[in-house]
Amino acid sequence: MKRPISVLFCLSFLLASGVSHGATQGYTSAERQRANELYKRLIDRDTPKKNAAELARVYLRRAYVLDVGPGETIANELQKTYPQLADQDRLWYFAWALDALIRGAKLKDLQTTLEQTHEIIHNSDERTFFVRSVLGVASCYASPVPILEIVEDATDDGMMGEQRRKFVSWIITQVKRGENPVYIQQIYDVVSDITPLPGSQRDLLDKCYRAVHRGVPPDRLADAVKRMGENCETGKQLEGNLDNVLRLFYAGVPFEKAVDTVAPPTKKAERKE
Numbered sequence: 001m002k003r004p005i006s007v008l009f010c011l012s013f014l015l016a017s018g019v020s021h022g023a024t025q026g027y028t029s030a031e032r033q034r035a036n037e038l039y040k041r042l043i044d045r046d047t048p049k050k051n052a053a054e055l056a057r058v059y060l061r062r063a064y065v066l067d068v069g070p071g072e073t074i075a076n077e078l079q080k081t082y083p084q085l086a087d088q089d090r091l092w093y094f095a096w097a098l099d100a101l102i103r104g105a106k107l108k109d110l111q112t113t114l115e116q117t118h119e120i121i122h123n124s125d126e127r128t129f130f131v132r133s134v135l136g137v138a139s140c141y142a143s144p145v146p147i148l149e150i151v152e153d154a155t156d157d158g159m160m161g162e163q164r165r166k167f168v169s170w171i172i173t174q175v176k177r178g179e180n181p182v183y184i185q186q187i188y189d190v191v192s193d194i195t196p197l198p199g200s201q202r203d204l205l206d207k208c209y210r211a212v213h214r215g216v217p218p219d220r221l222a223d224a225v226k227r228m229g230e231n232c233e234t235g236k237q238l239e240g241n242l243d244n245v246l247r248l249f250y251a252g253v254p255f256e257k258a259v260d261t262v263a264p265p266t267k268k269a270e271r272k273e
Contacts, residue, residue, distance in 0.1 A: 027064060035060035037068045042075055051087065058091055063098035070107050071098065077111050081118050089128060096135040104140025113138065116148040120155055126165070133168055137175040146185040147171055153188070159198050167202065174209055179218060184209075186222040195235030204239055211246055216255060224259040231263065 027035075035056045042052035059071045074097045078090055085093070097110050113134055121127040130151070138144040151168060159167060175181055184205070191204045208225065212218045224245060225238070232238040241262050248258035 027060060031060065031064040034064060034068050038071050038075070041068065041072050045076060045079075047075070047079065051090070054087070054091055055094055058095050059098065062095050063102055066098070066101055070101050073107060074098065074101075074110065074114075077114050081114050086124075089124075092128070093131055093135075096132055100135050100138040100144075103138070105138040106140075106143065109138060109143050109145055110135065113144045113148055116145075116152065120148070120152050126161075129165060130168060133172050137172055137181075141178075142175050142181055144181075146181040147175070150181075150185050150188050153192060154198070157192060157196055157198075163198055167198070170202070170205070177213075179209070179212065183218040183222045187225050190225050190229035191235065191238070194229055194232055194238055197235070200235045204235060204242070207239065207242060207246075211242075211249075214250075216246075216249065220255055220259075224255075224263070227259065227265070228263045 038059050039052050039056040042055060043049060047055075055071075055075050059066075063071060074094060078085065078093055082090065082093070093114070097114070100110055101107065114131070117127055117130050117134070121130050134144045134147050137147075147168070150171065151164070154164060154167060171181065171184060174184060187205060187208050188201070191201050195201060195204070208221060212221060225242070228241045228245075229238055232241065244262045245255075245258045248261060249255050253261070
């Protein structure tokens with residue numbers, strides 16, 4: 001019994017001296033106990049007491065409704081993946097991940113996001129932008145993983161710096177509108193195979209999502225782009241086919257029929273249907 005009591009006393013002291021004692025007011029004893037438990041578990045993993053107390057305070061303020069386990073997992077992931085991260089940045093990363101958990105994001109997706117961002121983005125300031133942006137839209141409706149996979153592919157293709165940040169901001173804007181990043185990724189996979197130019201890729205993606213905003217179902221659009229892309233050698237050809245499909249659709253032709261008119265299904269696809 002001595003160790004738990006000493007741990008609780010230590011956390012109470014740190015919360016009272018390192019922050020304001022008022023920081024713990026307004027919470028139930030059960031909520032404060034969960035924060036204390038998180039602190040104890042982090043100390044058991046050799047987290048410095050000051051860092052453990054600060055993380056427990058963030059947990060108490062942001063995610064006291066959650067079980068301790070996910071908070072502990074995120075804190076340990078940060079320590080493992082970002083051991084040199086500045087203390088304040090660690091608290092922000094932790095807070096953004098907790099917010100995502102509250103929105104229903106999967107814990108494994110958040111771990112993957114932290115790991116992949118560390119692997120892809122090497123500049124610390126730029127990495128913070130990506131972590132904040134991607135975790136900010138992670139929820140039970142949108143996994144952040146497809147976004148990071150797009151970023152990884154774009155990075156491999158040479159997209160860097162301001163151009164990459166603007167590209168991610170565009171993706172985040174679509175997701176905030178309610179779009180599923182899975183379909184953005186599917187369209188990007190086709191577009192990036194056909195044209196290596198980031199500007200042309202963005203133009204095609206913009207055209208696709210202007211169509212989505214006008215009522216084209218994104219899942220069917222992704223399938224259509226994939227089918228059309230199989231017979232296109234340049235981005236200009238794909239854009240021309242897409243323009244023809246959209247012209248028919250806006251004229252009142254059902255979307256599937258418009259796609260069949262511009263890019264007739266193969267015999268195999270017809271038999272499958």
